[in-house]
Amino acid sequence: MEATIRKFQQRYRRVRDEMGRWDELQSRLLSQFSNASSIIGRLQVLGDSKNYGGLRCVPAIREALLGKQMETLERIFCSMRETLKEFYDIVRSLDKISRDSNQLLKGGSAPIVQQMQLQIGIWPTLADCMDGLKSISEMHRSEYALKSSIISALSWNCSSSDIAALHQLLMDQPNISKDEVQSIFDIIFADEVC
Numbered sequence: 708m709e710a711t712i713r714k715f716q717q718r719y720r721r722v723r724d725e726m727g728r729w730d731e732l733q734s735r736l737l738s739q740f741s742n743a744s745s746i747i748g749r750l751q752v753l754g755d756s757k758n759y760g761g762l763r764c765v766p767a768i769r770e771a772l773l774g775k776q777m778e779t780l781e782r783i784f785c786s787m788r789e790t791l792k793e794f795y796d797i798v799r800s801l802d803k804i805s806r807d808s809n810q811l812l813k814g815g816s817a818p819i820v821q822q823m824q825l826q827i828g829i830w831p832t833l834a835d836c837m838d839g840l841k842s843i844s845e846m847h848r849s850e851y852a853l854k855s856s857i858i859s860a861l862s863w864n865c866s867s868s869d870i871a872a873l874h875q876l877l878m879d880q881p882n883i884s885k886d887e888v889q890s891i892f893d894i895i896f897a898d899e900v901c
Contacts, residue, residue: 846883
């Protein structure tokens with residue numbers, strides 16, 4: 708059983724690496740979202756010809772500025788979609804780690820049902836190992852779905868209050884409980900703490 712737990716710990720280390728990548732992508736997505744929000748805010752100002760003062764006499768200045776801002780906004784939207792693809796790659800990786808762990812148990816020698824709840828000393832049970840991987844995978848899958856919804860809801864005609872609400876939701880990552888994730892890691896790596 709100790710060897711099986713060690714294999715689970717290896718998988719959890721891979722999960723930790725993927726979560727590190729997730730945090731990097733979260734920072735990137737927040738930055739992209741802020742950049743898009745700034746442009747959306749400018750579009751409203753640039754759309755009003757009263758804001759051009761003496762530049763109103765320059766032919767097609769309003770259209771040129773709006774066009775450039777829209778081009779930049781579209782590039783940011785494309786970058787955000789690319790970032791979402793990278794989030795999805797992590798979700799798939801976490802799912803695979805969880806599935807592969809099921810295969811690990813199928814290859815065991817003793818009857819699995821008996822081993823699943825067996826706890827020896829500070830080692831977690833195999834059920835704890837499996838449940839933790841499944842929980843982490845589900846949290847990130849749900850958070851990915853939320854991020855996708857938020858990014859698809861962001862458009863050039865969003866109000867400033869809508870943008871603020873979407874930004875806050877994106878920052879909070881409500882589907883990933885840091886405390887719960889940490890408690891899962893604490894259980895799995897209890898032997899390394901002692």
